[in-house]
Amino acid sequence: PLVEYLDYEVLADNGWELTDEDLFEKAAAANLDGEDYGQFRVEERDTLLEAAEEHGFTWPFSCRGGACANCAVAVVEGDLSLPVSHVLPSEMTDRGIRLSCVGEPITDDLKVVYNVKHLPALDELRL
Numbered sequence: 001p002l003v004e005y006l007d008y009e010v011l012a013d014n015g016w017e018l019t020d021e022d023l024f025e026k027a028a029a030a031n032l033d034g035e036d037y038g039q040f041r042v043e044e045r046d047t048l049l050e051a052a053e054e055h056g057f058t059w060p061f062s063c064r065g066g067a068c069a070n071c072a073v074a075v076v077e078g079d080l081s082l083p084v085s086h087v088l089p090s091e092m093t094d095r096g097i098r099l100s101c102v103g104e105p106i107t108d109d110l111k112v113v114y115n116v117k118h119l120p121a122l123d124e125l126r127l
């Protein structure tokens with residue numbers, strides 16, 4: 001699978017929203033550096049977090065077991081698997097929030113905004 005990623009902090013810096021339909025088009029046109037925006041491949045049975053690390057990125061995490069939401073990402077296109085037991089309430093999973101530490105791509109193409117742990121609803125969860 002091929003993952004296109006974008007750092008949530010870039011949204012705040014540019015006044016963009018997660019719900020912007022052209023979010024990734026704007027990111028592609030914005031000359032962002034490779035930490036903030038780009039693409040990488042995920043090998044079979046790798047989680048998104050493992051794949052990011054294999055490509056040299058340091059994405060946020062803590063427990064690596066689905067229990068803390070520090071590694072949360074917002075899936076804008078495609079989908080990531082979610083284990084039966086995890087910390088996210090259904091309001092968050094309904095909005096496409098997934099956990100990169102336990103999530104494996106289940107579609108060939110994915111667009112994800114990583115570093116969404118500071119979304120207000122997730123900040124509450126982590127307290």
Ligand code: FES
Pocket residue numbers: 060061062063064065066067068069070071072087099100101102
């Ligand atoms: Fe804790 Fe992923 S690192 S849920």
